[in-house]
Amino acid sequence: KNQVEQSPQSLIILEGKNCTLQCNYTVSPFSNLRWYKQDTGRGPVSLTIMTFSENTKSNGRYTATLDADTKQSSLHITASQLSDSASYICVVSPRGGATNKLIFGTGTLLAVQP
Amino acid sequence: DARVTQTPRHKVTEMGQEVTMRCQPILGHNTVFWYRQTMMQGLELLAYFRNRAPLDDSGMPKDRFSAEMPDATLATLKIQPSEPRDSAVYFCASALEAGGFYEQYFGPGTRLTVT
Numbered sequence: 032k033n034q035v036e037q038s039p040q041s042l043i044i045l046e047g048k049n050c051t052l053q054c055n056y057t058v059s060p061f062s063n064l065r066w067y068k069q070d071t072g073r074g075p076v077s078l079t080i081m082t083f084s085e086n087t088k089s090n091g092r093y094t095a096t097l098d099a100d101t102k103q104s105s106l107h108i109t110a111s112q113l114s115d116s117a118s119y120i121c122v123v124s125p126r127g128g129a130t131n132k133l134i135f136g137t138g139t140l141l142a143v144q145p
Numbered sequence: 146d147a148r149v150t151q152t153p154r155h156k157v158t159e160m161g162q163e164v165t166m167r168c169q170p171i172l173g174h175n176t177v178f179w180y181r182q183t184m185m186q187g188l189e190l191l192a193y194f195r196n197r198a199p200l201d202d203s204g205m206p207k208d209r210f211s212a213e214m215p216d217a218t219l220a221t222l223k224i225q226p227s228e229p230r231d232s233a234v235y236f237c238a239s240a241l242e243a244g245g246f247y248e249q250y251f252g253p254g255t256r257l258t259v260t
Contacts, residue, residue, distance in 0.1 A: 062246055065245050070253075072253070073253055073254075074149070074251030074252050074254055075188070075251050076251070077248055077249075080246070080248070082246075090249040120188070124246060132190060132193075132201070133188075133190065133249070135187050136189060137153065137186075138185040139168075
């Protein structure tokens, strides 16, 4: 069973609208949770990194939230732009042992239409 | 601007052939990762190195995959013999580990197709 589950698998929204992507994880204990953006044909690029003690982290129009009690995170995109069309991947880093081993979700594919 | 480079960007080969993928990490980074991405599995860690020493290659099929860092500016991932199920995008990432958690910077990937 995948330790990091994302929903929805894909999403289509109109330019200018907001959207929220979800991530549920079972990795415990964990060190940090990251959201990556992956454009088609490119490698993932980090958007936010949150430690287990943080609740929210923003990066421009991207805001990530974390609830360590329910093991859920969300990524909210405000005023979407065409360039936001990409795959968004939730990544959890376990605490203890090799903290640089990342566990990846399978991503949410977002399409922003004009 | 500093970035991870990977070659080749695309590779099509026949089953049984040897495939070598190369990665140049960001100058000064001391940790290098190899990942494989497929539609079904997403991103999976294959191996990683710190200061050129292999630390973990438990994600790699040992019988056919090998990863090395001949020097600080070059990491290689070799598949011999290749199989159709190896078709995927292979990413290299590098990072500067200095205690705590740290950012990984990904290259553009090598898209491998084995026929």
